[in-house]
Amino acid sequence: DGGITQSPKYLFRKEGQNVTLSCEQNLNHDAMYWYRQDPGQGLRLIYYSQIVNDFQKGDIAEGYSVSREKKESFPLTVTSAQKNPTAFYLCASTTAVYNEQFFGPGTRLTVL
C-alpha cells in the first residue's frame, strides 16, 4: 500500500516545548515538502528537500527545523521559537517526471 503517512493525527504542545511531526513516504519520491495551513487559508511552504541530506527554507521557515537523513522520511520540528504554531501541517512528496505533488493526511497541532 503506497502513500504518505503523517503522525500523529493530533498533537498538543505546551508553551516552550519542541515537538516533532513525522512524515514518511514509500513512493520512492526524491522531493518532500512541509506546508502549514491556517483556517480558511491556502498552504504556506515551511521547508522542502530535493534530495537526502539537503533542504531549503520556504516562505515561513522561522521557528521550524527539518532533517532528511533518509529518502523516505522528512520530520518537522516545531520549536519554542515558533510563536504561533497552532495550525494544520501537511507533508507532501513529488514525482520526478511531471512534478505531481501528493499529500499526507495532515497533523493538527494545538498549543495549550
Place this chain on the structure above:
Amino acid sequence: SQQGEEDPQALSIQEGENATMNCSYKTSINNLQWYRQNSGRGLVHLILIRSNEREKHSGRLRVTLDTSKKSSSLLITASRAADTASYFCATDAKTGNQFYFGTGTSLTVIP
C-alpha cells in the same frame, strides 16, 4: 508573489448542476495542479495539466489552461453532495522547485 488565486471564494449549487471554479496566477509555469480538500483532511490530487496542454479530462472533471491569460478553470459536471469540499490550484514556476497555492474555492453541493 506567484501565488494562484481561486475564484469564486465560495460556491453553492444544487446536486446535479455543474460547478466551475477559476484559478489565476502571475508567472510562467511548468504545470498547474488541482486538489480537493475535505474539512480537516489532507489534499487529494485531482488532475495535473502541463503548460503545453489546453484541456484535460478525468471522469466528471474538466480542466482548461490558458497560458496567455495565466488562468485555469476546473469544471465538475453533474455534481454530487460528496463533491462538497474546498478546491485549490497549485502552480510550479519554470524556475525553482516551489509550489504556490491559492486560498481555495469552498464548494457546497446541496442534496
